[in-house]
Amino acid sequence: MGRYFRRKLLIYGVTFFIAVTINFAIPRLMPGDPVARMLTRNKVANVESSEAMRVYFTDLFGLDVPLWQQYLNYWAALFKGDLGVSVFAFPSPVTSIILDALPYTLGLLLPSILLSWFVGNSLGAVAARSKWLDNTALPASYLLTAVPYMWLAILLAWVGGVILGWFPVAGGYSFALRPSFTWVFIVDLFHHWVLPFLSLFLVALGGWAIGMRNLVIYELESDYSNYLQALGAPRRLVRRYAFRNAMLPQISGLALQLGVVVGGALVTEVVFAYPGLGSLLLNAIQNQDFFLLQGILLFIVIGVLLFNFLADVVYVLVDPRTRLGLEGGVS
Amino acid sequence: MALDVNDLRVHYRTTKGDVRALDGVSFSIADGEIVGLAGESGCGKTTLGKSLIRLDGRMRHVGGNVLLDGDELPIGNDRAMNKHRFKDVSIIPQYSMSAMNPTRRIGKMIADLLRSRGLSYRNLKDELVHRLELVGLPERVLDNYPIELSGGMKQRMVMVLSTLLDPSLLIADEITSALDVSNQKAVAETLVRFRDMEFVKSMIVVTHDLSLVYQIADTIMIMYAGRIVEKAPAETIVKAPKHPYTKALISALPEVGLEYGDKRLKSIPGKPPQLLNPPTGCRFRARCPLASDECAEQPPMVDVDGGHQAACWKLED
Numbered sequence: 001m002g003r004y005f006r007r008k009l010l011i012y013g014v015t016f017f018i019a020v021t022i023n024f025a026i027p028r029l030m031p032g033d034p035v036a037r038m039l040t041r042n043k044v045a046n047v048e049s050s051e052a053m054r055v056y057f058t059d060l061f062g063l064d065v066p067l068w069q070q071y072l073n074y075w076a077a078l079f080k081g082d083l084g085v086s087v088f089a090f091p092s093p094v095t096s097i098i099l100d101a102l103p104y105t106l107g108l109l110l111p112s113i114l115l116s117w118f119v120g121n122s123l124g125a126v127a128a129r130s131k132w133l134d135n136t137a138l139p140a141s142y143l144l145t146a147v148p149y150m151w152l153a154i155l156l157a158w159v160g161g162v163i164l165g166w167f168p169v170a171g172g173y174s175f176a177l178r179p180s181f182t183w184v185f186i187v188d189l190f191h192h193w194v195l196p197f198l199s200l201f202l203v204a205l206g207g208w209a210i211g212m213r214n215l216v217i218y219e220l221e222s223d224y225s226n227y228l229q230a231l232g233a234p235r236r237l238v239r240r241y242a243f244r245n246a247m248l249p250q251i252s253g254l255a256l257q258l259g260v261v262v263g264g265a266l267v268t269e270v271v272f273a274y275p276g277l278g279s280l281l282l283n284a285i286q287n288q289d290f291f292l293l294q295g296i297l298l299f300i301v302i303g304v305l306l307f308n309f310l311a312d313v314v315y316v317l318v319d320p321r322t323r324l325g326l327e328g329g330v331s
Numbered sequence: 332m333a334l335d336v337n338d339l340r341v342h343y344r345t346t347k348g349d350v351r352a353l354d355g356v357s358f359s360i361a362d363g364e365i366v367g368l369a370g371e372s373g374c375g376k377t378t379l380g381k382s383l384i385r386l387d388g389r390m391r392h393v394g395g396n397v398l399l400d401g402d403e404l405p406i407g408n409d410r411a412m413n414k415h416r417f418k419d420v421s422i423i424p425q426y427s428m429s430a431m432n433p434t435r436r437i438g439k440m441i442a443d444l445l446r447s448r449g450l451s452y453r454n455l456k457d458e459l460v461h462r463l464e465l466v467g468l469p470e471r472v473l474d475n476y477p478i479e480l481s482g483g484m485k486q487r488m489v490m491v492l493s494t495l496l497d498p499s500l501l502i503a504d505e506i507t508s509a510l511d512v513s514n515q516k517a518v519a520e521t522l523v524r525f526r527d528m529e530f531v532k533s534m535i536v537v538t539h540d541l542s543l544v545y546q547i548a549d550t551i552m553i554m555y556a557g558r559i560v561e562k563a564p565a566e567t568i569v570k571a572p573k574h575p576y577t578k579a580l581i582s583a584l585p586e587v588g589l590e591y592g593d594k595r596l597k598s599i600p601g602k603p604p605q606l607l608n609p610p611t612g613c614r615f616r617a618r619c620p621l622a623s624d625e626c627a628e629q630p631p632m633v634d635v636d637g638g639h640q641a642a643c644w645k646l647e648d
Contacts, residue, residue, distance in 0.1 A: 237444070
């Protein structure tokens with residue numbers, strides 16, 4: 001098993017290296033010049049001071065050295081956690097901008113992914129053995145997964161925010177408030193959180209429920225279930241085995257889902273104007289903020305790689321078949 | 332009399348109507364008897380095996396009854412049947428390779444199963460290990476997952492597990508179909524040994540392999556289209572069959588030691604009838620070389636001589 005993980009680590013290491021390199025190259029290959037952008041923004045008419053500023057910004061963004069040295073510096077800075085300085089939110093460092101947005105994204109995505117996984121799987125498992133639930137919950141699940149997410153989100157915002165007026169339709173918190181650890185702010189935060197959370201929760205719920213229902217039915221009709229029943233095992237034992245085996249693919253599916261967490265839910269954050277990584281990414285693109293874009297992409301890459309690795313580990317731990325396949329059987 | 336089946340009728344429900352897979356099957360099996368049940372695909376032999384232990388969702392018990400050691404088996408009632416399964420009637424399924432939960436250690440699975448039946452794994456473990464050794468499996472297979480065992484080992488494991496509680500009746504359903512010839516022989520011999528050691532009282536071996544069942548069975552029953560057409564001691568079925576279908580079946584088998592040259596083995600022309608709307612009278616009529624007008628009426632099962640019965644109007648005296 002050690003060999004398997006060493007090989008996996010090597011593969012993930014190489015992937016990480018390539019991703020970081022591409023990430024370094026993209027902004028430098030894209031049209032546009034961050035220094036020129038800073039200069040136009042500062043509207044300096046005087047040629048001399050303009051030249052002084054050009055030198056200052058070129059130095060600040062680290063563009064004054066040859067490309068190979070920029071590349072090495074980039075790696076060095078990366079390991080110090082320094083992702084450069086943002087252009088559109090100058091002079092804030094990229095790292096702090098990302099870290100400011102991160103709690104919103106995590107607070108939105110983690111609960112929605114975990115809860116939809118838990119509720120969806122429970123619903124699916126029960127639907128697999130209850131005709132009544134199968135006939136009601138399943139069509140609803142199909143509807144939820146089939147609906148275009150954008151449409152559902154807008155519908156939720158319209159019904160919950162405009163028609164019923166229960167929840168605010170935009171923002172992470174009221175404009176009148178400043179982020180702080182007070183009850184007023186926390187309640188306000190929660191109030192803004194409900195609709196985007198619900199949209200993500202509902203859409204993922206249907207998919208998990210359908211998947212789990214099919215998996216459980218498949219396991220209940222498998223040979224080992226039949227044999228157990230022929231030997232008079234009570235339904236409870238047969239169901240327990242079926243449920244446990246049906247859970248295996250769902251567990252690795254969850255780990256993969258968590259991988260996208262750091263990427264944020266771009267559409268959700270755009271529809272609900274939620275201040276997470278997704279809307280930050282959109283801002284960075286719209287403002288040609290290369291360094292911020294670079295930083296967010298790097299964050300996403302690390303997140304996906306990390307959780308994919310986790311999925312690999314988890315699967316090996318929960319399923320003896322993969323584990324034994326790695327160790328080799330005993331005869 | 333260990334097993335007594337009277338006029339058993341089991342149908343499959345389909346959207347087009349009932350498929351009469353078992354249409355009035357009667358026979359009995361004595362203590363310690365191994366009965367081979369043979370016939371071509373779709374004749375109802377697996378349905379007969381299954382209906383004695385667990386009807387699947389589409390099967391319906393329409394009529395007839397089954398007595399095991401004098402008590403009636405509630406075969407139509409899944410719940411009531413549960414307490415007889417494993418203890419009184421047991422089965423070695425067709426699919427031994429995938430019969431065990433792939434994600435549970437074999438010993439743990441057996442413990443779960445025994446506990447759910449209100450039995451103690453600890454008390455039975457010595458007997459279990461003893462029987463594993465009999466079939467050549469070491470005790471440590473109990474700590475293995477099913478995928479760690481070879482196909483033959485899985486088969487033997489399932490054979491031991493199915494017979495662990497010394498059932499009165501064991502149904503072996505096509506258990507040699509997936510094995511190579513040397514394993515087939517080993518499995519067949521194990522079945523006989525289990526009977527001789529009284530792990531099981533009597534046994535029904537469902538198969539389409541007449542030559543295999545001839546080696547181990549005391550009696551052979553031939554089924555055709557949902558009915559039993561002939562029942563006789565194994566030797567008699569092979570050497571002196573009476574029913575035209577049995578004769579045709581036997582003459583389709585090659586015999587060791589005989590030169591066939593360019594003579595071809597005879598196959599039976601035609602196909603078995605649809606069981607959705609079976610024809611009246613003798614069901615072999617359409618394919619039978621001897622068929623005549625009287626065959627439009629169903630022939631009764633008659634004694635030819637001691638222990639030999641056949642259902643045909645054309646039995647020579």
